[in-house]
Amino acid sequence: MNPCQQYTPQYTRRDFLSKTSLGLGAAALAGLIGPRDAWAMNLDEGLHFAPRAKRVIYLFQNGGPSQMELFDHKPVLKARNGEELPESVRAGQRLTGMTSGQSSFPLAGSHYSFAKYGQSGAEISELLPYTSKIADDLCIVRSMHTEAINHDPAITFFQTGSQQSGRPSIGSWISYGLGSENENLPAFTVLLSKGKGGSQPLYARLWGNGFLPSSHQGVQFRSGGEPVLFLDNPPGLNASDRRLMLDHLNELHAVQAEATGDPEIYSRIAQYEMAYRMKTSVPEVVTITDEPDYIFDLYGDEARIPGTFAANCLLARRLAEQGVKFIQLYHQGWDQHGNLPRDIARQCSDVDRASAALVLDLKQRGLLEDTLVIWGGEFGRTSYSQGQLTADNYGRDHHPRCFSIWMAGGGTKGGTTYGETDDFSYNIVKDPVHVHDFQATLLHLMGIDHERLTFKHEGRRYRLTDVHGSVVEGLLA
Secondary structure (H helix, E strand, C coil): CCHHHCCCCCCCHHHHHHHCCCCHHHHHHHHHHCCCCCCCCCCCCCCCCCCCCCEEEEEEECCCCCHHHHCCCCHHHHHCCCCECCHHHHCCCCCCCCCCCCCCCEECCCCCCEEEECCCCEEEECCCHHHHCCHHHEEEEEEEECCCCCHHHHHHHHHHCCCCCCCCCHHHHHHHHHCCCCCCCCCEEEEEECCCCCCCCCCHHHHCCCCCCHHHCCEEECCCCCCCCCCCCCCCCCHHHHHHHHHHHHHHHHHHHHHHCCHHHHHHHHHHHHHHHHHHHHHHHHCCCCCCHHHHHHHCHHHHCCCCHHHHHHHHHHHHHCCCCEEEEEECCCCCCCCHHHHHHHHHHHHHHHHHHHHHHHHHCCCHHHEEEEEECCCEECCECCCCCCCCCCCCCEECCCEEEEEECCCECCCEEECEECCCCCCEEECCEEHHHHHHHHHHHCCCCCCCCCEEECCEEECCCCCCCCCCHHHEC
16 A cells, blocks of 8 residues: 555544535535525624614715715805915815826815705705705715725725725625525615716626625626526526526536535525526516606606616615615716816706605605615815816816715614815814714614624634724714
8 A cells, every 4th residue: 555545534624514424515505506595694693783774775976976066065165266275274185196286276166056955954956956855864974084085996995895906895795694585686786877977987896795705796787688697598598408407507516515615616506596586586676667657757757768877776676675685876977077067967967866766765665764775976076176267167176085975764864964074175073974984884774783794704804894983873863
């Protein structure tokens, strides 16, 4: 006998889990190919708090909406229009490469007026006539801030808790922690739409699963003939043939899983099975022709056009009704470095009606109280003009030090305006809310302690909020 073969096998923990006689690996596999998501409910001892929200619809406004034109009224800017931004206000803060070389920083007052709406008296711009009608449902946060000053790291920070790519997105964390209420639809879905202004690119990693099992990545729904890629049977393959193919593929995966104990194999099988079930469920949920006319009157005519922001808001409501936990909308077009008065008006006309309609639609169905709706971008805009300021035109650069978002439903305090900025909307003077605070609050509303939802990766336990973040009690009802 070869002396090299004279040894006692040493079994690792993975070997034990995958090769014991009861077949724990096979048991996990059986859970994945059955009707229940075996990755669901990963929270220690279940939910950490009584949840106020069962689902999230996140209307992400990609590009950085200007707070001074929408939710943060600054009459001082209009009164001092054209004057130089005081150095004491900027205080040497970082600028982007697009304005760092400017010789002057002329203050630019908004061209648009504000008024107070609802019993709460929330100040909202004339650009948002429909949003103003739901003022008492909104929790407007004027004191958001971030460290990121450019689009890619700023969006990545909001969506994953890190400016560097590779971390799981918020929706993936929710899917990992809570699973799905509907075995025929994913817990995390993504919808994209293009606006009427300059569009920053979007990357699939923004809704990626990072180091979490791949079954938790966001599933992108598309406008057009095939709402989700690869759901249709390949040419020459009918439903029974496809079922037989998947059964044999599962058997092969089971052999590999028993041999290696690799949990990603189970996740891959879960994705195959979900795709098979979605073949029936997805067409039903995306077919909006059964909606009554009064719903299209509420959302606007564009809701009839697949791929528009309005159509995606209506689809988000339908997905929410079907038990999808996290519905992420991205709407491009808010990066207005020049021609801001014209472009932001066009952009607001694209989103105002449908955003308000979604809140009203959820409310009339009794869904708003446990659905958290979020509207906002990755940072704000500067109070000074980028480039030349004229009587009828100006632009604004990126500004991370303060900006506005709003939330509605899901346990938030409607009719509230939280936080304050200085007269120039340049710095926060009261109740700052950091990106990690926002994320911690979102998880709290879903019943999750952000410090306890973790995943061990490469020897370290990671979480969405990294090592930061506090729940903002002032936003809670």
